[in-house]
Amino acid sequence: MSRKPFLLGFGAMRLPQTEDGTIDRPLARKMLRYAMEHGVTYYDTAYTYHARESEPFLGEFLQNYDRASFQLATKLPQWLVESVDDARRIFEEQLKRLKVDYFDYYLVHSLRKKTYVKMVDLGVITYLEKEVQAGRIKKLGFSFHSSFEDFRYILHSRAWDFCQIQYNWLDIEEQAGRAGYELATEHGIPVIVMEPIKGGSLLSLPPHLKEQVQQVAKEDSIAALSLRWVAEHRNVPVILSGMSTLEQVVENIATLSDPRPLTDEQHSVLEEVGSYLRSRLGNGCTSCSYCMPCPFGVDIPGSFGIWNTFRLFGRNEQVSKRWESMGDKGPLSCTRCMACVPLCPQQIPIPSDLARVHEELSQGAL
Ligand code: SF4
Ligand code: SF4
Structure with a gap:
């Protein structure tokens, strides 16, 4: 029925x-x-x-x-x-x-x-x-x-x-x-x-x-x-x-x-918070992993996940630990081979965003 x-x-x-x-x-x-x-x-x-x-x-x-x-x-x-x-x-x-x-x-x-x-x-x-x-x-x-x-x-x-x-x-x-x-x-x-x-x-x-x-x-x-x-x-x-x-x-x-x-108050707070967050995020990576595996071992969603958390929360303990544990899976291993780019449903320019991840996280910007 x-x-x-x-x-x-x-x-x-x-x-x-x-x-x-x-x-x-x-x-x-x-x-x-x-x-x-x-x-x-x-x-x-x-x-x-x-x-x-x-x-x-x-x-x-x-x-x-x-x-x-x-x-x-x-x-x-x-x-x-x-x-x-x-x-x-x-x-x-x-x-x-x-x-x-x-x-x-x-x-x-x-x-x-x-x-x-x-x-x-x-x-x-x-x-x-x-x-x-x-x-x-x-x-x-x-x-x-x-x-x-x-x-x-x-x-x-x-x-x-x-x-x-x-x-x-x-x-x-x-x-x-x-x-x-x-x-x-x-x-x-x-x-x-x-x-x-x-x-x-x-x-x-x-x-x-x-x-x-x-x-x-x-x-x-x-x-x-x-x-x-x-x-x-x-x-x-x-x-x-x-x-x-x-x-x-x-x-x-x-x-x-x-x-x-x-x-109305709930609407206006969600609008305000949403617009603040949209202005802070590095990119819109959803961690779908459609771009994986990278032939050079880069953990693409992991890198963007740390980056976006860093941009929202700053360099807290979780960000520091995750960034330190990236090792060879980090953005520096990207050779810009471009294999991942057409696979991303969010159309993220992965290699150039990875370069930004490295730049911001290694310098502790923000
Ligand atoms: S462009 Fe970089 S992240 Fe993308 S598949 Fe090639 S090496 Fe991996
Ligand atoms: S395919 Fe795009 S959105 Fe999905 S994990 Fe890779 S970079 Fe992120």
Whole structure:
């Protein structure tokens, strides 16, 4: 029996892990069970999440439930696709791994203009449209991390059923951003939101900003305030959260069961803090690791992670320790071979930003 859709979607990309880096299955099952029992209907995974362990794990869990009681979303890893046969093989494999005979939502993963054109030229989009006609895909969409210009191009290129973008009170000018949300809304295309808390980083604000936000959040946490900010957007049917603990599942369900609109004061503080933070960040690296591995051993997301923390918090103990432990994985090992540049969905000029990381962190600027 189908259930009323719930605004919170369960993202299976940051499930709890054991020490060896595999999914902590007992805890992850407990979290998923709690979500199921408390009305969460939307479950999102991808071929590559958790080193390809997320889909089979989720499939094992979901097989215990009536297929009509949940909506399942997964994604085609377009970077592994060089032919229609590749797309077909991966799609069939995903159905098997997830133990279903259709997907409610199927996304081309992390699309940008160049890769969209490639998927069209290879005939992959036509193939996926045939799967829609065959009923094995109920809704076809794409997830997106690139520029607004690319977003506009892809959005206008065909009649998508939905799109999925990174959107939160800090990222209104990043990637598709607010302009992308508004464009999709204008075209009647629902927007599924990912990273509503920016992968948890909105919870690690510098103390003075944290205090400023917490003061207006009152009894809410900053996570709850951030989810409520997204929930105010009427064209968002699902807010995905990649949850790692049972406490997060409990809190997020409580927040989105009946999200209150933000007060004017809360809006204005988030705007003020957001604009201050946007002016401080070195770049918009999301640690997605699409650029990895670097053939010369540079830890690209690690370097940018330290840099952005340094720019927000200054040279605190954590920054110093992480910077000292970089060794040969640091920015100095970059040979500017450019292999990573086309792989970055955020279009970060990686080699030149790495040079800035080295310059600022070795001199202790800021
Ligand atoms: S440009 Fe630098 S960081 Fe990028 S792949 Fe080449 S060596 Fe690695
Ligand atoms: S540099 Fe780009 S591709 Fe690499 S981790 Fe950051 S956002 Fe992802």
